[in-house]
Amino acid sequence: MSEAEPSMAEFTHLLRRxxxxxxxxxxxxxxxxxxxxxxxxxxxxxxxxxxxTAESEPAHRFRxxxxxxxR
Amino acid sequence: xSAEIVPTIAEAARRIKDRTLSPVELTKHCLQRIEALNxxxxxFLLTRADAALAEAAAAEAEIMRGHYRxxxxxxxxxxxxxxDTAGIRTTAHxxxxxxxxxxxxxxxxxxxxxxxxxxxxxxATHEFxxxxxxxxxxxxxxxxxxxxxxxxxxxxxxxxxxxxxxxIPGGTCSDTGGSIRLPAAYxxxxxxxxxxxxxxxxxxxxxxxxxxxxxPLAWTAEDCAILLQSIAGHDLRDPASVETPxxxxxxxxxxxxxxIRIGVARxxxxxxxxxxxxxxxxxxxxxxxxxxxxxELREIRLSPPEDYGACGxxxxxxxxxxxxxxxxxxxxxxxxxxxxxxxxxxAFLSSADYIQAVRLRSALIREMxxxxxDLDVIVTxxxxxxxxxxxxxxxxxxxxxxxxxxxxVTGQPALATRCGFSANGLPLSLQIVGKPFxxxxxxxxxxxYERATEWHRRRPNLAC
Numbered sequence: 001m002s003e004a005e006p007s008m009a010e011f012t013h014l015l016r017r018x019x020x021x022x023x024x025x026x027x028x029x030x031x032x033x034x035x036x037x038x039x040x041x042x043x044x045x046x047x048x049x050x051x052x053t054a055e056s057e058p059a060h061r062f063r064x065x066x067x068x069x070x071r
Numbered sequence: 072x073s074a075e076i077v078p079t080i081a082e083a084a085r086r087i088k089d090r091t092l093s094p095v096e097l098t099k100h101c102l103q104r105i106e107a108l109n110x111x112x113x114x115f116l117l118t119r120a121d122a123a124l125a126e127a128a129a130a131e132a133e134i135m136r137g138h139y140r141x142x143x144x145x146x147x148x149x150x151x152x153x154x155d156t157a158g159i160r161t162t163a164h165x166x167x168x169x170x171x172x173x174x175x176x177x178x179x180x181x182x183x184x185x186x187x188x189x190x191x192x193x194x195a196t197h198e199f200x201x202x203x204x205x206x207x208x209x210x211x212x213x214x215x216x217x218x219x220x221x222x223x224x225x226x227x228x229x230x231x232x233x234x235x236x237x238x239i240p241g242g243t244c245s246d247t248g249g250s251i252r253l254p255a256a257y258x259x260x261x262x263x264x265x266x267x268x269x270x271x272x273x274x275x276x277x278x279x280x281x282x283x284x285x286x287p288l289a290w291t292a293e294d295c296a297i298l299l300q301s302i303a304g305h306d307l308r309d310p311a312s313v314e315t316p317x318x319x320x321x322x323x324x325x326x327x328x329x330x331i332r333i334g335v336a337r338x339x340x341x342x343x344x345x346x347x348x349x350x351x352x353x354x355x356x357x358x359x360x361x362x363x364x365x366x367e368l369r370e371i372r373l374s375p376p377e378d379y380g381a382c383g384x385x386x387x388x389x390x391x392x393x394x395x396x397x398x399x400x401x402x403x404x405x406x407x408x409x410x411x412x413x414x415x416x417x418a419f420l421s422s423a424d425y426i427q428a429v430r431l432r433s434a435l436i437r438e439m440x441x442x443x444x445d446l447d448v449i450v451t452x453x454x455x456x457x458x459x460x461x462x463x464x465x466x467x468x469x470x471x472x473x474x475x476x477x478x479x480v481t482g483q484p485a486l487a488t489r490c491g492f493s494a495n496g497l498p499l500s501l502q503i504v505g506k507p508f509x510x511x512x513x514x515x516x517x518x519x520y521e522r523a524t525e526w527h528r529r530r531p532n533l534a535c
Contacts, residue, residue: 006336018399044380045385048381048428
């Protein structure tokens with residue numbers, strides 16, 4: 001998912017890419033209905049990436065003083 | 072039996088074995104209660120009275136001939152309507168499958184049939200175990216027997232309601248993010264999500280391949296042990312099924328709690344005042360009882376539940392989209408709005424999103440293994456409070472801090488049992504989590520706690 005709120009064009013593109021052929025009013029309604037869920041999903045994706053970066057990148061582990069000889 | 076609700080499986084089994092209760096009498100009693108109460112509770116999508124009575128009569132005849140199969144022989148049960156039942160409609164509570172009649176039983180259904188159970192019918196679920204509570208499906212959502220205006224939890228809502236209302240003594244469920252434990256909590260019954268791979272999912276309509284678990288829901292931990300005994304075990308037809316010995320679960324219940332080491336995951340329900348004061352007080356009281364019974368308690372800290380939630384939901388939506396992609400393309404408007412609006416989120420995820428979530432899952436499993444190295448179980452809450460109002464059931468946007476999803480991510484066994492009641496008279500629930508394949512320990516702790524308390528003696532007040 002993109003970081004920013006998807007525009008109507010992007011939203012329509014995502015639906016088409018998924019193979020969902022909805023009418024314009026259906027797309028409008030769906031976008032309005034799932035906007036809060038999309039935001040929540042985006043936050044979840046961001047949380048995962050932040051956590052993985054902090055935990056697993058060797059540079060971060062080096063700075064924390066927990067680097068070992070795995071490299 | 073007219074004055075009774077429905078006995079527990081353990082009690083009914085004892086009486087059937089002693090021939091002081093007939094399977095036909097018990098089945099008739101359940102059918103009468105279904106007839107009287109299902110109109111209001113809406114937990115059964117399908118009942119099969121004549122076939123059930125025939126099965127009960129066959130069980131009775133077999134027992135009279137001296138062939139007693141075990142504690143499920145002659146016991147009436149019902150299945151969540153995502154379990155395939157040969158020759159019996161299986162709909163996933165959806166218009167999509169409204170005419171679906173499987174030709175084969177799910178493995179769990181077959182094993183329970185072989186154990187001698189009597190099948191009363193099929194039970195309501197959130198659509199495809201995710202879309203609910205919904206009012207735009209072929210059947211309405213079930214109603215909470217403690218208060219019809221309250222949410223039942225989901226997705227195994229029909230099973231939770233039917234057991235709480237005393238229509239059946241036990242049944243089957245599935246749990247992908249909490250769908251056994253949440254209805255157990257909101258309906259005030261006991262539900263066990265076994266370890267990932269312990270019970271076959273063959274013939275159970277999937278929601279998310281790497282998070283789906285099959286397990287029992289019943290009135291007590293002992294009844295869950297009896298049901299689990301019959302459905303646990305390796306099955307080549309489920310690629311996730313694990314070949315590992317199945318212990319005697321009821322034998323484990325004979326042990327007390329002396330020497331059991333319990334870690335209390337207080338942060339899951341206390342940080343940020345996430346849970347209500349009633350839940351916190353109930354968990355504190357419950358842990359105090361386990362200490363009095365001989366357990367050693369210590370507090371533990373894990374990653375924030377939001378990390379587990381993010382990991383679990385990204386995986387769930389990506390996998391759910393993979394399950395439903397073809398029908399979503401062809402029949403988008405035949406799904407209920409809640410179901411399609413949740414599952415379509417998976418179409419917006421990238422392969423990188425899924426892979427990163429899987430990477431985090433490995434880290435969280437490792438963290439949990441380390442946290443449990445010198446513990447036998449973890450206890451925490453199941454929900455932040457009492458059942459919300461049915462018209463205020465939580466949306467996905469509020470799912471970011473789950474208490475049940477962490478143990479779907481790690482695949483550990485996790486059980487929910489009642490541990491009190493709110494000021495509104497609604498059940499509160501305790502979650503007991505074990506090491507992988509240590510269901511016996513989880514059941515042992517739950518059974519000891521249930522025996523030491525009186526919560527399971529309280530039933531919803533239903534006119535029948």
